[in-house]
Amino acid sequence: MQGAQRNSLRLLQWMMAASLALPIALFAIASTISYTSTNDIADREIERSLDVAHEHALKVFETIDRSLAELNEVVRGLPDEIIRPREPSLHRRLKRLTDSLPQLKSAWIFDAGGKSLVNSLVSPPPELSFADRDYFYAHIDQSIGTFIGALLTPRPPYQGARFFGMSRRRDSDDGSFIGVIQASVLPEYFESFYARIGSAAGSFFAMGRADGEVLAHFPRLDGNLRLDPGGPVGRNIAANPEHGLITVAWPSDGIERRIGYRRIAEYPIYVSAGLETSAIRARWFVTMGQHLVFGVPATALLFLLLALAFRRTQHLQAEAARRREAEEALKHSQRLEALGQLTGGVAHDFNNLLTVIRASVDLLNRPQLSEERRQRYITAIADAVARAAKLTSQLLAFARRQTLKPAAFDVGERLQSLHDMFATLLGPAIEIVMRLPAEPCLVNADAGQFETALINMATNARDAMQGKGRITFAVQAATAVPDTLAQLTGSQNLSKLGFVSVAVSDTGVGIPAGRIGRVFEPFFTTKQVGHGTGLGLSQVFGFARQSGGEVTVESEVGQGSTFSLYLPRAAPDLLPQRLAPNTAPAVAGSGMSVLVVEDNIELGNFAADGLTELGYSITLVDNATDALAELVVDTDRFDVVFSDIVMPGMTGLDLAQAIRDRGIGVPMVLTTGYSEALSQNGSLGLDVVQKPYAIDELSRVLHRAARLRRVRDGAAE
Template structure:
């Protein structure tokens, strides 16, 4: 019976006083209606029970048959693959299924059921019940032959002809049981409809006023509850959407200013390093400051990744190579009291993802596992190729069929309680002390994985540990050559090169200018697009390249670049910005379509881009 089906008890005599006030002048009528309602309600309940009892029993019986035959099928498959399975258990499930189908056909259970003589459904029910019994008998026979064949050493394993016939009989049986269940549910719905019709007929016998009043109360209450549930669901969805939007706006808004400051700090440290000897302690201290600035930039990337506003450049990479690249920092990251075990598949497939995003996912998982083992433990990391067919589902939604690379990170830590497991990917949700975590680590991982069409699963047992599995789609492309400029030396100018630097942030403009001049470039600066245009109009003939911020007060960098190119189409322009892609895209700057350097950048990254642009210019001029 459907949960929303109205029971007669919902219209109890307790609802009558509200309507009796309109009938107070006929006390005899009210008394008669009260007594009649009780009698009629009891009668309707008896009729309802009689109509529905046998159909409910039959539906449950068919479900039990499906369960028994499915379990028998599973145990036979386990037996022939070499597992230790008691054949008596298989026979017990098959006998249970045969017993139930015999009871359905013989109509001798549930206290005198009358099965096949009530309605137009009866002929079809009997035919399918008899057919289902024949299929169960056939399935029991082939199961027995397969079990005995396995004991006798016959070829009955997976992929054998016997296995094919066994599965065919099983699927035919399930199809027949599905047909039988559909007919039973249809008859159940028909019986429920008849019960409701009878109930309405009885209610008409009371009084039209009483019936309308009771129906109105019932419908109003049901509608109120449904409206409350819908309202609560809508409020929860709205709250989550507002939270996501707030984080996205926060991340996008602060990214530019913080990245500008970080770029200025990094540039000043680069200048100090250039003036110091390679083995000078000052150079080492500057490296530490640069690394700290990098951590701040990483926090911004985490916010941007969570809100899915992070600028990404997908590349074809091999995850094993990514592990090689971050291997040197893993020991320092997880500590000496955690034993790390790596299990990597040799011929691992490639994936398409931004390498920095992948490193961020892996490092966040390692940090999460480390924090779950405050007294040390074991951390096992594995990579493997994985072919998924038919879909599967764990904590995440169903995984589509295809080839995936699975990265598993298993710790022996405290585990995740089941009551909070569904919340671990929510933003700002954390079980750590406020000073120990931001609640963005797993939310960032989830955002990056979904952004790259991947999936994530979690298995955890309290007191034993947790396993995170990341599934990323396979890429058939070739591995993109990785250029590591973070620790590379900045390139000096290869010849006389005059650069016009346009940047509204004074600290960054001055420090970047000093770096370029130290490396042999001639640099002119402007704090806004208007000043740059004025300078170019008077000195533009000697400018080889323009470096400009994208977002500036007044005219933006893209508008200025268009005006410069109108006067000199061969002019080379490099854009830089600390804003996210969705913002700079509104200004007409698309990464990949123009020469672009994201803030914060190192001297090596900036000069590498300049050398690339200038070399391309020389090649074009020679052609």
């Protein structure tokens, strides 16, 4: 006992040390994981921003390029002598073009000497030569297609913002150089767009030529910037000329950033998007700060509680030592009284049984005994022996010395199999109600002793109702267990799988509060002499304790009683093979392209990350309108659409209907936690994955939808 007390104090000391060391270790691990996760999230955010910036720049340059081509067709083959008389009408046309395109500052048509024949700014144009501008002299020697120049400042008398030129060569019918068509593009247009999409702290965008000339920059620069091809940025672009993701100190301000870059197809132009590494770290600090806000007080409180528990335990152990000395003297006298009670009870029952046996033997020795009476006396002896064996078994069960034969069985099935026996045992005046669970409740115990315990509880309930009333048997997985289970020999006795509860309730007279504490004592009974030994409930008590469980009673006088038997639940692998769970593995993505539409960004990232790990190619948008735009731009890009139903604006069902109305052949899978529209209008014949969903389940549904599309497409061919 004293050794156990010392061990408990030592355990508390170790727990106090662990209450500090373990949170620190967990915080360090969580910090590492969170730092990696924060950087991964930042990289994905950069890639998404880069996608937007690239798509925007590509559309702008293509629009300007088409406009230049149209102007070139208007003046193709026309000599300067014909163009000059038409200057007023051409001026108006160029002005309408620049007014319709906010990215343009002006549009020009130059002759072979660099003088303006027509421009969108003034009519008639001043007699100035622009032959020294890069957008002009780049075309003199040869045809190079569309040329994108460096940043320039307007030449007096022209004023306004800086610009860079996009130009094309004018050729005569014989292919000789006769001038240039040029459009002045505003970097401010790109920078304003970057300011709108770069709302996150530390956001960065840039657009520049392949030779290092920076054309647009966010945050904005006061002057021009040209990147050194031999510098860190230039070397990375040279190593990976199409796209890449780098961490570098940006030359304009020396701030370290995480930057992604990508080349615009068919143009010697790169766009880049990024975040300051300090902003990424700030996000990580905020996350870890949130952990500390809750972790530090909780750790301090835990340590304080353990310290108080340590001091309290020391005090209680000292008090317990003083009480033990006083209790030992009292126990000595109580042992003698209990021994007398136990001996008297056992002697009384065994003397009754021995009297039956002795009388039967005497009667069997009488001469001229009929066969019918002989058989009756032999049966009486056999019954007495059986009752004696049962009495011994009950005594051993109470003492927890009975040899049990544990085996796995389903409590519900075993209780159901006893229904007919209960009906015979309890009599027709007692109604039997059984409430059994739908799923198996497996225990590993002695089935015979379990049945005996149920019979004893049922018999006790019958006697409490004087043979008339209702007995209810209820089996369920216990959500709570008695406190005494943790006090038997320590908390390690508690089953990790939980417990199964078997409750036997009656409508009898109930048990007075003063007697509830004695109902499991051996030989304690309220029945008349000769109507019971008082060992029935003590057998239940012994069986429960020996099986690692417990039995409790709740009762109110006049309202009946409920006896609850708790047994440790057995592992699921003890179920028969036919009941074993059957789950299918996740299906690999194999490059399948999925458009994920989810307005909850955290849930969307979860789905995207999980599917990406399975090998899917994911495009994530947060609303149905953008999803429909993605599908209209490139239908063949996606194999399947996975969309939430409940979203602001256009719902998932609206998106599905819009896809059908436009004849887009991409299959669609819906998801929802609850949707009133879905319950009223149906799912349009589409698969619906209920939230919360597992990634394994989702992967199988997506593959099935894509497979059905391939089957339909194959049949159509």
